[in-house]
Amino acid sequence: MNVATPYQARRIAAPSILPGDEEFWRAAEQGRLLLKRCAECGKLHWYPRALCPFCMSETEWIEACGRGTILSYSVTRKAGPVPYAMAYVRLEEGVTMMTNIVDCDLDSVRIGQAVSVVFKATEGGPPVPMFAPI
Numbered sequence: 001m002n003v004a005t006p007y008q009a010r011r012i013a014a015p016s017i018l019p020g021d022e023e024f025w026r027a028a029e030q031g032r033l034l035l036k037r038c039a040e041c042g043k044l045h046w047y048p049r050a051l052c053p054f055c056m057s058e059t060e061w062i063e064a065c066g067r068g069t070i071l072s073y074s075v076t077r078k079a080g081p082v083p084y085a086m087a088y089v090r091l092e093e094g095v096t097m098m099t100n101i102v103d104c105d106l107d108s109v110r111i112g113q114a115v116s117v118v119f120k121a122t123e124g125g126p127p128v129p130m131f132a133p134i
Helices: 022-030
Strands: 034-038 061-065 068-075 084-091 098-101 114-120 128-133
Touching: 022 061, 022 098, 068 098
Parallel strands: 098 128
Antiparallel strands: 034 061, 068 084, 068 114, 084 098, 114 128
């Protein structure tokens, strides 16, 4: 019998797919994490936007390597029926994402820990990027 981990028991609502984000979610369905890069100044940013937050120029999608480091985290045990960890993860590309840390003992999560992107199923939508310790 396959016993569910705490994360597997947690239900994740489907994300809202906004105009212009379709490519991001198609890539997520393929297990690829995309970021936006400014076509003018070259800076990367998270979350994806049509215009660069630094110079207001147009942006383009690039594929991220999917590896990063936990900068900060918080384990929530009383907010719902299943404990979970929220974290800020700095990707190797230099952007910081707010995300969940999954597929691990939540007591083992540490600042500075190396993580890699995983995509978790949602209720009726595309999978969402989260991170698991390497």
